[in-house]
Amino acid sequence: MEVLVASSAEEVCELLTQDHRRQLLAGGTDFMVEVNYRHRSPSSVIAIDRVPELRNWRHDGDSVLIGSCVTYREIERGPLATLVPALAQAARTVGSPQIRNAGTIGGNIGTASPAGDMIPVLSALGATISLRSSEGKREVSLEDLIIGVKKTSLRESEFIESIRVPVLEGPQEFLKVGSRSAMVISVTSLAFITYPKTQSVGIGLGAVNPTPTRARRAEEFIHDYLDWEKMAVDPSVLVRFKELVSDASSPIDDHRSVASYRRHSVGVLAQRALTRVFSEGEFNV
Ligand SMILES: Cc1cc2nc3c(=O)[nH]c(=O)nc-3n(C[C@H](O)[C@H](O)[C@H](O)COP(=O)(O)OP(=O)(O)OC[C@H]3O[C@@H](n4cnc5c(N)ncnc54)[C@H](O)[C@@H]3O)c2cc1C
Known part of the structure; x- marks a missing residue:
């Protein structure tokens, strides 16, 4: 070679x-x-790997x-x-x-x-x-x-x-599920990025679709239920939010996991990321 x-x-x-x-x-x-x-x-x-411009x-x-x-x-x-x-x-x-x-x-x-x-x-x-x-x-x-x-x-x-x-505009999260807690390829993963200037969020899904995917419907849905001043989310919409994220996935069964678990866990990761960034407020819209 x-x-x-x-x-x-x-x-x-x-x-x-x-x-x-x-x-x-x-x-x-x-x-x-x-x-x-x-x-x-x-x-x-x-x-x-030794090309300075690329490094x-x-x-x-x-x-x-x-x-x-x-x-x-x-x-x-x-x-x-x-x-x-x-x-x-x-x-x-x-x-x-x-x-x-x-x-x-x-x-x-x-x-x-x-x-x-x-x-x-x-x-x-x-x-x-x-x-x-x-x-x-x-x-x-x-x-x-x-x-x-x-x-x-x-x-x-x-x-x-x-x-x-x-560059960073507001809080960001990356969460990953694997078969153990370190040195592991993702079973599912999720990135949650906030854009306070436009009061919007970006949700990227990992290991649940063949190509890169944003959970666009979930991003649009949650827009109306976020209070950007208090950094709070209406807790009554969390279940629907989770469903919409899961719906954006089309996972497969393979040696690392099964499709049903991937679909469920990516929704859980989304809900977890959302509530880490936005506390569960009390308001109802
Ligand atoms: C033990 C082990 C654990 C791992 N754990 C993880 C993990 O937890 N998460 C994870 O995501 N990955 C993991 N990986 C996979 C791997 O480390 C990553 O995908 C890594 O980012 C690959 O980068 P590299 O520089 O080594 O790419 P290389 O192996 O050098 O190249 C990978 C491919 O990309 C092409 N390529 C490289 N650079 C370019 C370029 N500039 N333009 C066009 N094509 C290019 C190459 O031709 C090749 O086809 C793991 C791998 C191993 C061996």
Whole structure:
């Protein structure tokens, strides 16, 4: 296997243009598992984890631009964690410290697994993904990029350059259910982001649909029952809210869990996130 070590994003473009069958290796925490199980046998690999532009992030006004090779280690603490706490909460639940030192946000998107822990957060944040190739750059939403289980709409010789998300505006939550409390792939997960300026919430669901999903009907429904001054929610609507979130899921049975439990638990996570952020007030609308 030929291993080419890229030192700039421009070089990644050139190496892919020379041969679009070359495969990208970031932290290798998904890639090498597939190689080891012989599900994948690349003849040429481009290591991108030393490309400075891809390893950096910057605070840019109301948003943060995160290079695709930024690792969980960097996301889970420090200034980035202060700017986007839900992303940090999710990063802290990924694998072990060794996996978090190597694994990257771009790799999580590139794998396009429904259980990827960055996915619900990026979805609830309405992330914009910048893609690059020698043809130029383009921006897409996560929903337009991940189009099936482990399937993306990346074009030939195109790669994920960076991810743009809004900085913290109000409370954020990430919650995850797994078969144990650490080092576990999600059975279900959920991100709950508040946007006080528009008095709205974003709810991203994980591991319950083949592609990134927002619980849009639940987001719209709860809008009328939130008191943003008191940060309170009308308790009489919690059950309906939970049902609407569960209704946004179409989970499957697999070796990690069964569809009925996933459907139930994603609703419970939503209700829990909502009541952590908004206390249960007494008002009835
Ligand atoms: C023990 C273990 C535990 C794990 N636990 C979790 C967990 O709790 N939660 C979770 O979500 N994941 C988990 N994972 C999966 C994995 O760590 C993550 O998905 C990680 O984010 C992958 O990133 P990476 O940099 O290692 O990607 P790689 O393995 O290098 O690449 C993954 C895929 O993305 C492509 N790719 C990488 N970068 C780019 C790019 N910039 N542009 C286009 N394509 C790209 C690669 O070609 C490859 O197809 C675990 C893995 C292991 C081995």
